[in-house]
Amino acid sequence: METAVKHQAPTTQGFVLKVSVVAALGGLLFGYDTAVIAGAIGFLQTKFNLSPAMVGWAASSAIWGCAFGAMFAGYFSDRFGRKKVLLVTAVLFFISSLGASIPTDLTQFVIARFIGGLGIGAASMLSPLYISEIAPAKSRGTLVSLYQLAIVIGINLIYFVNLKIASLGDAAWNVDLGWRYMLGSGVIPAFLFLVLLFLVPESPRWLVKKNRDAEALDTLEKVNGREQALEVMAEIKAALSSETGTVKELFGRGLRMALIVGVVLSLFSQITGINAIIYYAPEIFKSIGFAAESAFFQTVLIGVINTLFTFIAIWLIDRAGRRTLLLWGVTGMIICLLGTGICFYFNITQGPWLLIFILGYIASFASSLGPIPWVIMSEIFPTKTRGIAMSFCTIILWIGVLFITQFTPMLLESIGGAFTFWLFMVNSIILLVFTWMKIPETKQRTLEEIERSWKH
Numbered sequence: 001m002e003t004a005v006k007h008q009a010p011t012t013q014g015f016v017l018k019v020s021v022v023a024a025l026g027g028l029l030f031g032y033d034t035a036v037i038a039g040a041i042g043f044l045q046t047k048f049n050l051s052p053a054m055v056g057w058a059a060s061s062a063i064w065g066c067a068f069g070a071m072f073a074g075y076f077s078d079r080f081g082r083k084k085v086l087l088v089t090a091v092l093f094f095i096s097s098l099g100a101s102i103p104t105d106l107t108q109f110v111i112a113r114f115i116g117g118l119g120i121g122a123a124s125m126l127s128p129l130y131i132s133e134i135a136p137a138k139s140r141g142t143l144v145s146l147y148q149l150a151i152v153i154g155i156n157l158i159y160f161v162n163l164k165i166a167s168l169g170d171a172a173w174n175v176d177l178g179w180r181y182m183l184g185s186g187v188i189p190a191f192l193f194l195v196l197l198f199l200v201p202e203s204p205r206w207l208v209k210k211n212r213d214a215e216a217l218d219t220l221e222k223v224n225g226r227e228q229a230l231e232v233m234a235e236i237k238a239a240l241s242s243e244t245g246t247v248k249e250l251f252g253r254g255l256r257m258a259l260i261v262g263v264v265l266s267l268f269s270q271i272t273g274i275n276a277i278i279y280y281a282p283e284i285f286k287s288i289g290f291a292a293e294s295a296f297f298q299t300v301l302i303g304v305i306n307t308l309f310t311f312i313a314i315w316l317i318d319r320a321g322r323r324t325l326l327l328w329g330v331t332g333m334i335i336c337l338l339g340t341g342i343c344f345y346f347n348i349t350q351g352p353w354l355l356i357f358i359l360g361y362i363a364s365f366a367s368s369l370g371p372i373p374w375v376i377m378s379e380i381f382p383t384k385t386r387g388i389a390m391s392f393c394t395i396i397l398w399i400g401v402l403f404i405t406q407f408t409p410m411l412l413e414s415i416g417g418a419f420t421f422w423l424f425m426v427n428s429i430i431l432l433v434f435t436w437m438k439i440p441e442t443k444q445r446t447l448e449e450i451e452r453s454w455k456h
Contacts, residue, residue: 012136015222016143019134022196024146025189026086026127029093031154032189033062033120035278037113039162040179047175048106060405061110062096065117066124067398073122074391078384081210082130082203085122090194092119097186116186125377125394129386132378133203136224137446141317141375148371149310154189155278156303161185205383205447208236235448240383250381250389258380258454261439262393265373268431270400272333273424274365276408277302277358298355305359309366321443322372323435329368330432336361337425344417369431373397379442382451 037059045055069089077085096116103109128147135143165181166174204223207216213233220229250259316325339357348354381389411420442450 012223012225016135016139019200020131020143020146022193022200023086023127023130023134024150025193025196026089026123027147027150028154028157028189029089029186029193030120030124031151031156032158032186033093033096033116033154035155036158036162036182036186037062039158039166040182043174043179044109047179048109050106054106056406058106058109058113060402062113062117062120063398063402063405065114065119066121067117067395067402069118069121069123070125070391070394070398071121072391073126073394074387074389076122077126077129077206078387081206082126082133082387083197083200084202086126086130087194087197089119089123089126090190090197092116092122094187094190094194097184097190100186101180101184121394121398124397125387125390128374128378129390130203132375132447133205133383133386134201134219134223137444137449139318140379141322141443142314144375144378145310145314145317145371147374149307149314152303152307152310152366152370156307158182158185159300159303205236205386208233209240209383232446235446236383239448239451250385255382255454257438259389259392261380262377262389263396264431264434265376265439266393266397267400268427268434269369269373270397270404271424272330272365272369272428272431273337273361273404273421274369275401275404276420276424277362278306301355302359302362305362306366306370309363310370313367313371316367317371317375318443321441322376323439323441325368326372326435326439327432329364329372330428330435332364333361333369334425334428334432336364337421337428341418341421341425344421376439376442379447379450380454383447 041055041059044050044058048054050058069092073085073089093116096112096119099112099115100109103112128144131144131147132140162182165178165185168181169178201219201222202215204216204219207213207219216236217229217233220232223229224232250256313325336357340354340361343349343354343357377390377393378386408420411423415423440453445453
């Protein structure tokens, strides 16, 4: 559609960027919350004298909350609005950060982390959904990718915050107080997110769904300009009139494939091994002979590469397209996972090759499978059921996170590093074939055009 790719005025571009950046802060909370535990868990273990099983429970309690938060966010956002539920996520994360910093036993800590997980899980599907519903077709991929960039920035930010806090005292001080400051620091980004959300509008597509056309048109004009806003408004109304808004519709002819695409991308974005490296990189490096200081430096290097190549994905996603980036990126992941497994199998740990392959994998993931699932999931479902559909896909994603978090240490111990990374490689090959055969290109198409393409 020609009008979908017209040049936008600077004022509309500025408005869209402002709104998208605010919504993407939900991703910063995601990264901040899931990575903060890496710095605190050792001190927490000593403080409460935790067994290995209880350490795992303390670390994963937030992830369980994320799964439940994603489960209910779609329903509530379809009923009450995207913005209102995002406001609730900010409040939940604020309460969690405060509560996790003052517990007197493990149960209180787990409850506080679970509450935060509810907010993070809800935001993990609502932030990209909200951006996709407000962004123009021409730049939607770039703007939704800001969410993944915010996740990466949140991870890197808390790594440095944890390091700074830990340096303020000795081991005894950190066991008593340091970990509390690490977890409590989350109140700052949570409060910032809460305040800034009051400055952005409700999703125009949700407003049209609720027959609040004047408010919707006002936002669409700020995004697209007057003439194009009327055309987009007409498209939204036509699409809504043809939708039933039931979950059954997602399993019907045409849209069933959209749901399969969303589920496969959600699951395989995790079971191809990214969090095995993000969460366990220091332990992996130390297990093959690197000193703790060297392992920490290489973990920081992984974070830098992750951030740099996420910027590259943002630059390319609306130029090269989602499908093209996926095909090239997943191919790169397969090659690097093969090389990583070979290094482990033949004990090639001296020299640069292992680090090169791991960094290559991170670069390939960050430029493709990192941001693209969030973009595609936010594009491919009908307006009336987009919230519920994204909830379902995001639950699958968090189940993938739980599997990788729980089973990676067990796999490394039982079958070794080589076969663990080759297992991730096999999963990547499955995803590559699926992408080639089933995932369509969606760049520079309106959400309504994409919806019609499934039905045809």
